[in-house]
Amino acid sequence: MFERKERFGPEKKILLVVALAILIASVSTFAILYWMMNAALQEDIRSRAQVVNAYSEDNINVYSFTHINGPEDGRRDTYAEVRAMLENIRQIANVRYLYTAKLDASGRPVYLVDGLPPDSPDFRHPGDFIEEDIVPMLKKCLSGKSIESDGVLNTEWGAIYLTCRPVYANGEERPLGAVVMEFNADAVYANNMRSMLYSGILCLLLVGACIVSTMFWLRRLAAPFYKKLAYTDMLTGLGNRTAFELRLRELEKETGRRNFIMVIYDLNEMKKVNDTYGHAVGDAYLQRMGSLLLRESPVDRGWAYRIGGDEFVVIFADEDEASLRDELERFQKTCATSEVGGQPVTFAYGLAAYAREIDGPSLHNTLSRADARMYARKKAERGGA
Incomplete structure (x- = not known):
């Protein structure tokens, strides 16, 4: 009378295993597809970024990183030259934001030349501080490390993929600044969110349907088997x-x-x-x-x-x-x-x-x-x- 009763019977254990198996399979399938989609997208962005970087490195005026420091430098010919080049590249390569940046005297990343039109609400002037969302990545880039964001960055101005390439003067070991590209990923982020939502709903529906189906067949098949097992003398085949x-x-x-x-x-x-x-x-x-x-x-x-x-x-x-x-x-x-x-x-x-x-x-x-x-x-x- 004091024996501990089993909390989960055979039927509940089978249902639990079925539910977990379907859940794991669904999550694994979604994770693989999500990874493959992101990998393909990042490869596309990486190849586009390499083209833009190669063109920028060949054509950008490296002196703009030393001659441009604040808003007053926006009237310089060097600034106009670099801004025109960046705007042209941004439009051709379908880049959301394309700009140059460097560290100011206090060691904080700041904008130099923005490739957006001056009348754009997101336009930044020389010397404006870089948004905090991407400061850690830019500091790494401005220390000499090429940066690519690991997946979508959900910033306050939208979802982006970010790449950053340091720019060097001839013979310099430390970069003068960096060329930063932010590719629009709002659609990708929204699709990912929808995919996760729909996958989650589908997964729950599959688990629910399989649990109901398993319960039905367990009762249809297992219950008579257990009944026969419980009421049959195993040696003779007669009733017990x-x-x-x-x-x-x-x-x-x-x-x-x-x-x-x-x-x-x-x-x-x-x-x-x-x-x-x-x-x-x-x-x-x-x-x-x-x-x-x-x-x-x-x-x-x-x-x-x-x-x-x-x-x-x-x-x-x-x-x-x-x-x-x-x-x-x-x-x-x-x-x-x-x-x-x-x-x-x-x-x-x-x-x-x-x-x-x-x-x-x-x-x-x-x-x-x-x-x-x-x-x-x-x-x-x-x-x-």
């Missing part, structure tokens, strides 16, 4: 004691409308067979009796059970008692011609018909009377011993 008791409860509701006869069988020489030939032959002896009860007349017309050891019971409904007795005598002789290990299948049996005035509402009382008659018969066959 539990199935017998359940059958009695069902039949007791019909005792006023139907006639029932209980026949109990007890195998002879069971102990001798086990002791002489071993329990394997003893099991075969029990199996043979079970087989006879399932296929031979008249017992094949009833409900047959092995209720323990070498005892069997068959319940008959609506049979004529006198005719049944004659048939059982013939059945007993038929069984005696069947041998296991040289031992004929013999038994004693007792028969009792249900009688309400004697048994009351219980078929167990009928079984007890049949059992008493079986032992009386067995005793008589032994010569009263």
Whole structure:
């Protein structure tokens, strides 16, 4: 009574495994597709950035990084030259933002030349501070490291892919500044968000559908299997004691409308067979009796059970008692011609018909009377011993 009950039964464990398997498969599929899409997009941006960088490195005026420092330098010819080049490249390469940057005297990244039109609301003047979202990346770039953002950057001015290339003067070890490109990734980011949402919904729907389907088939297939397993004697294939008791409860509701006869069988020489030939032959002896009860007349017309050891019971409904007795005598002789290990299948049996005035509402009382008659018969066959 103090045994700990299992929290998850076999069916719940199967459902859990199915749900997890589908979830893992869905998430893995989405992750692979997401990675492949991002990889392809980044490769496209990388190739475009390489072209822009190569052109910029060949054509940009490196002195603009030293001659341009603040808004007042926006009137310089150098500034106009670089801005025109950047705007031209930005339009041709379909870059969202293209600008040059460097570190100011305090070591903070600032804009130098912006490739946007001067009337653009996002236009930045020389000396304006770089937005904090990308300052860490630009500092790395301005220290001499080429930078590519690892996926989409969700900044306050939108989703972008950022690349940054340091620019050097001839013979200089430290960069003068950097050329920064920000590719528009709003559509990509939105698509990724939609993909994640739709994938999540689809994943939940798949998990739900598979759980419902699994529950249906488990109940359709597993429940009958478990029921048979619970109510079948595995050695003989007959119903077991539990199935017998359940059958009695069902039949007791019909005792006023139907006639029932209980026949109990007890195998002879069971102990001798086990002791002489071993329990394997003893099991075969029990199996043979079970087989006879399932296929031979008249017992094949009833409900047959092995209720323990070498005892069997068959319940008959609506049979004529006198005719049944004659048939059982013939059945007993038929069984005696069947041998296991040289031992004929013999038994004693007792028969009792249900009688309400004697048994009351219980078929167990009928079984007890049949059992008493079986032992009386067995005793008589032994010569009263």
